[in-house]
Amino acid sequence: MQNSDQAVETEVNDSGAAEAVNETSSEEASLEDQLVHAQEKTVELEAKLAEVENRYYRLQADFDNSRRRARLDLESSEKYRAQKLISDLLPSIDNFERALQMETDNEQMKSVLQGMEMVYRGLLEALKNEGAEQIEAVGKEFDPQVHQAVMQVEVEGVESNIVVEEFQKGYILKDRVIRPAMVKVNL
Amino acid sequence: MQNSDQAVETEVNDSGAAEAVNETSSEEASLEDQLVHAQEKTVELEAKLAEVENRYYRLQADFDNSRRRARLDLESSEKYRAQKLISDLLPSIDNFERALQMETDNEQMKSVLQGMEMVYRGLLEALKNEGAEQIEAVGKEFDPQVHQAVMQVEVEGVESNIVVEEFQKGYILKDRVIRPAMVKVNL
Structure with a gap:
């Protein structure tokens, strides 16, 4: 989050520096750059989100398996305890x-x-x-x-x-x- | 991912329809709109990512606790089994x-x-x-x-x-x- 905010701010400053040459085109270029950047960022975030969600579901599955195994271990331990x-x-x-x-x-x-x-x-x-x-x-x-x-x-x-x-x-x-x-x- | 791609495309089409009136300003407005939209999308995705990461770490902590409890249950069950x-x-x-x-x-x-x-x-x-x-x-x-x-x-x-x-x-x-x-x- 912190990183992406900084990245956006940097580009705004870049466009400010180019202002003197050609206001309209530099503004447009800057907007386009920013848009491309923001869209890239979106794609990147979506990929990251999908990855973390994936990890979450895998962990959830591991957790379920682990609980099931623990229950079976305990049952077996109880069954033959003596x-x-x-x-x-x-x-x-x-x-x-x-x-x-x-x-x-x-x-x-x-x-x-x-x-x-x-x-x-x-x-x-x-x-x-x-x-x-x-x-x-x-x-x-x-x-x-x-x-x-x-x-x-x-x-x-x-x-x-x-x-x-x-x-x-x-x-x-x-x-x-x-x-x-x-x-x-x-x- | 699918949804956000469609949203961006729709806005591009809207700007195309407004082209005849004032090319530069409509393009700019459209770019700005798209940028705002993309930035909102970024913020939204970052919040969502933070939320999923948070859930992931909570699940990880629950998993660790559950494993520790299962081990203690098994130890206790073994200790007094007879x-x-x-x-x-x-x-x-x-x-x-x-x-x-x-x-x-x-x-x-x-x-x-x-x-x-x-x-x-x-x-x-x-x-x-x-x-x-x-x-x-x-x-x-x-x-x-x-x-x-x-x-x-x-x-x-x-x-x-x-x-x-x-x-x-x-x-x-x-x-x-x-x-x-x-x-x-x-x-």
Whole structure:
């Protein structure tokens, strides 16, 4: 803005200096010069305006994309937020499960194991509230997405490709397998 | 751009129609008109340009703020990501703790309880990896930020404002108290 005003003023002064020679023609020339200059200026400004508007719309598009990405990042972060803790808890939950499998005739011990079983169920319930569940295995059709076959057998009377035994529980968090179930499959 | 070109052309045609009356003055008038028009156009474009530039910089500032906020939201979401699961696990962990306090003379039972104690320690370790820890209580100075006084006593030989007993463990996740410890405080 500042620059264009100065440019116009300069030309007015130039035309003033040429006044003595031929008033009419110098005035006309000056007007024409000024007009050409002003029209050039207009073209230049229009180009500049178009450029800045263009930059504005590109920035607006970037902004929209960035907001969308941020929302998706946050959603994904929320969705699997408990994954690390769940992974860290699994070894203890495995040990818990093994400890509960102990067989006993002692009544007091049975009662303690029953209490512990309730604690174990409570832990699984908390995982479930967060979207984490044990993967079903024994009796199910083998599914490489959630089952890891560590042994194969040939059992008669059992359909082929069916999980016949589970060595370690698998866990899934929402749609993400945290750990596949380690299983024995019937050929 | 299209509009301004048309406007200039129209004025040129007008001056052509007035040619017959007084060539010089009509040409001059027309040039002056055109110049005024072009200069007005320049001023208008400069104002428009300034306005769009202004909008651009405001949008840029909004964009920067939005990115910063998104980063902070994501950080905060990551920092406390396990809070819900931890809160859900606490009742089971409380029950676990109570079950472990059982006293017994039976050797097999002692061994089972020792195994369960290891499972319990493993669970706490997993919580610790996520930044969650039990709040220290007994023997510490009462701190209303992390302790909830549910009983007060007057014990001689113990400093005042000291926690003398804990009824329920408290848990803290990083800098956030998930649950204060429920305690008995010496007056």
